Amino acid sequence: MTRLQWAAVAAGLALLAAMPWFADKFAVQFASKVLIFALFASSLNLLVGQAGLVSLGHAGFFGVAGYVLALASPEYDAAPLWSTLAMAVGVAALLALAIGALVVRTRGVYFLMATLAFGQMLFHLFHDGDFAGGSDGLQIFARPAGTLFGVALFDLEQYRHFHWVVLAACALVLVFLARLRASPFGRVLDGIRVNEHRMRALGFATVRYKLVAFVLAGALAGLAGYLSACQFGVVNPESLGWHQSGAVLLMVILGGMGSLTGPALGAAVWWGMELFFQGFTRHWQLPMGAVIVAVALFLPDGLAGLWRRVRPPRAVAAEASVREGAA
Amino acid sequence: MSAAVLAADNLARRFGGLAAVDGVSLAVAMGEVHAVIGPNGAGKSTLVNLLSGDLAPSGGCIVLDGRDVSRLGPARRSHLGLGRSYQKTNVFLPFTVFENCRLAAQSRLATSMRFLRPASSFAQVNEAAGRALEATGLEPRRHAVVATLSHGEQRHVEIAMALATRPRVLLLDEPLAGMGAEESAGIVALLRRLRPDHAIVLVEHDMDAVFALADTLTVMANGRVIASGPPATVREHPEVRRAYLGDESHA
Structure with a gap:
């Protein structure tokens, strides 16, 4: 990213952090939701944009983490934040490890089908099983308590606190993903996306790298799912169904696959469009779909690609961040 | 000749009924260029893919530094010192x-x-x-x-x-493919510089380059080796002249 882009991201984060002081409750809660989905979409982008693995089952990890919080919460009382968070992310990661071990050996449309199949298995497990509320799902009556060594750090029941916590999580994850992109691991994923066969010939055990990426992406999706369950106080089978997986994939494509900030942008535009078009018509999905089709047709690099059209990267900067296009 | 760094013994690969590589043996030592030539469809690229691990052999074995690597994949062989280039730029x-x-x-x-x-x-x-x-x-x-x-x-x-x-062993699959004369001369000079520190298996169609570089020449046709040895000897081999070089290629 260029310095100007970093400045734009920093300004955006500052604005989001200051929001609780000037915006009303509805706007702040809307921003929290967008941030959670920015996190969710960014986790998927690790697979889609970097490793070139298009998954249609990513909501499975998002939804399962929410269920872990719901199941671990006492009925009318707040659950401890840190332990339930670790549990939720851990379960999502373990699930990703189990599913990933089977699916990362496949490629292209087979990977898509395999992830879709596992996502649907999870959906039916929670939908048809009676251990977690069946098709109604579960309610979380109290948000987790953010205490550390007996000291209450923040109160998630207050929407402002919740917003700041979500923002901090999102910023931390984005910094981590930025570092990851430039790391040896990130470069291996780029290489796998562009030419996996050659990566193997160079001596990279590509399956292992794809599996680690799958587990990381699953764990981060779990973090997003946990926060989402906190915010809405309800988890249901829809949260891990293929509709949800498709929606988050569209956010990634809308914002720009492979771009660091693209998925966050995609999440913002997605929820912004829903809000905007719902103000006009009950059939809001129709104009929203038209916009998505238009982006797919005219902006193959997504909305983040608009930036690169206005300001083409210099040749030297290209070394760090050349994406496909020429392939 | 010093000990072989890479050796193939009675290597075979069948695709259905077709024996693309059939009982091929070759060895290459450090500081040596072992060229493999043959008409299209002789099995040269299949041989390179067998040596690199991109294809698994149907029979025979491949020894790298005294270790049987026949069952290892390309990533493992790469780490054992094998580097390859591709015929089609990859x-x-x-x-x-x-x-x-x-x-x-x-x-x-x-x-x-x-x-x-x-x-x-x-x-x-x-x-x-x-x-x-x-x-x-x-x-x-x-x-x-x-x-x-x-x-x-x-x-x-x-x-x-x-x-x-x-790598210590270089498998080069037609490095001169599609190149002009000047560019070819550049690659030939490069391979000369690389020769002292590498064992090189060179599959190539460009006869000038092959005779300029090869210490050992193996000629393949229909998946089999029809002649192997010093280039000067091999080029006089009657079967080679009939099958590949053509009778008019004395000059």
């Missing part, structure tokens, strides 16, 4: 020349499961990549995106990537 087109070589050199790190430190900060990786660029004369093009390079330059990147993994 590189990372959207990346720069340097990043292609850097990624190749990065494969020599004990692990690439490093998540936070920038990949560009590993000195020994950058050095290995830089040396590969120097050896192949690509240094002035290091920041160019490979997709924008000429065919000849892309062929150089292909070899530079193999070199960046610091």
Whole structure:
């Protein structure tokens, strides 16, 4: 990213952090939701944009983490934040490890089908099983308590606190993903996306790298799912169904696959469009779909690609961040 | 002749009823260029794919430094010192020349499961990549995106990537394919410079290059070796002249 882009991201984060002081409750809660989905979409982008693995089952990890919080919460009382968070992310990661071990050996449309199949298995497990509320799902009556060594750090029941916590999580994850992109691991994923066969010939055990990426992406999706369950106080089978997986994939494509900030942008535009078009018509999905089709047709690099059209990267900067296009 | 670094013994590969490679044996020592020639469909590329591990053999065995590697995949063989180039340019087109070589050199790190430190900060990786660029004369093009390079330059990147993994054995599958005379001379000179520190298996159609470089020449036809030995001897072999060089190719 260029310095100007970093400045734009920093300004955006500052604005989001200051929001609780000037915006009303509805706007702040809307921003929290967008941030959670920015996190969710960014986790998927690790697979889609970097490793070139298009998954249609990513909501499975998002939804399962929410269920872990719901199941671990006492009925009318707040659950401890840190332990339930670790549990939720851990379960999502373990699930990703189990599913990933089977699916990362496949490629292209087979990977898509395999992830879709596992996502649907999870959906039916929670939908048809009676251990977690069946098709109604579960309610979380109290948000987790953010205490550390007996000291209450923040109160998630207050929407402002919740917003700041979500923002901090999102910023931390984005910094981590930025570092990851430039790391040896990130470069291996780029290489796998562009030419996996050659990566193997160079001596990279590509399956292992794809599996680690799958587990990381699953764990981060779990973090997003946990926060989402906190915010809405309800988890249901829809949260891990293929509709949800498709929606988050569209956010990634809308914002720009492979771009660091693209998925966050995609999440913002997605929820912004829903809000905007719902103000006009009950059939809001129709104009929203038209916009998505238009982006797919005219902006193959997504909305983040608009930036690169206005300001083409210099040749030297290209070394760090050349994406496909020429392939 | 010193001991073979890479040796194939009675190697075979069948595709259904077709024996693409059928009972081929060859050996290459350090400091030696072992050229393999033969008409189209002779099984040369299949042989290279067997040696590199891209294909599993149906029979026979491959020994690298005294170790049987017949059942190992390409990644493992690469780590044991085998580097290869491809007949059809097989590189990372959207990346720069340097990043292609850097990624190749990065494969020599004990692990690439490093998540936070920038990949560009590993000195020994950058050095290995830089040396590969120097050896192949690509240094002035290091920041160019490979997709924008000429065919000849892309062929150089292909070899530079193999070199960046610091192999002892080089498998070169038609490195001169589609090159002009001047570019070919450049590659021949490069291979001469590489010869002392490498054992090179060279599959090539360009006869001038083959006779300029080869210490040992193996001629294949229909998946089998029909002659093997010093180039001067092999070129006089009657079956070779009939099957491949053509009777008029005395000159």
